[in-house]
Amino acid sequence: MAQIKWLGGPGDPPVNTWKGIAFPKGKWVDIEDPSMITRAKANQFYEVRETAIAKPAPEPEPEPELDVETEQELAELDEKPKVKKKSKAR
Numbered sequence: 001m002a003q004i005k006w007l008g009g010p011g012d013p014p015v016n017t018w019k020g021i022a023f024p025k026g027k028w029v030d031i032e033d034p035s036m037i038t039r040a041k042a043n044q045f046y047e048v049r050e051t052a053i054a055k056p057a058p059e060p061e062p063e064p065e066l067d068v069e070t071e072q073e074l075a076e077l078d079e080k081p082k083v084k085k086k087s088k089a090r
Helices: 034-041 068-079
Strands: 002-006 015-018 021-024 028-031 046-050
Touching: 002 021, 002 034, 021 028, 028 034, 034 046
Parallel strands: none
Antiparallel strands: 002 028, 002 046, 015 021
């Protein structure tokens, strides 16, 4: 997919129609027709920019279930007091 912008010129109307699609002067229009994209690239009165089609984000994988021993170990780690390191005096 791409976007096409009709540049127009002085004295041109505010909208140009091509293949039944309205191109307001200076505004980007989404186009999927490959032949229009190719022809617009070769035409000095049009500017083309390719647009990426966003892919849907993958579904997050479910977290594995922890066994009882692992849950107990994690609980014990949370209960242990954290020891602060002494800073050296300079």
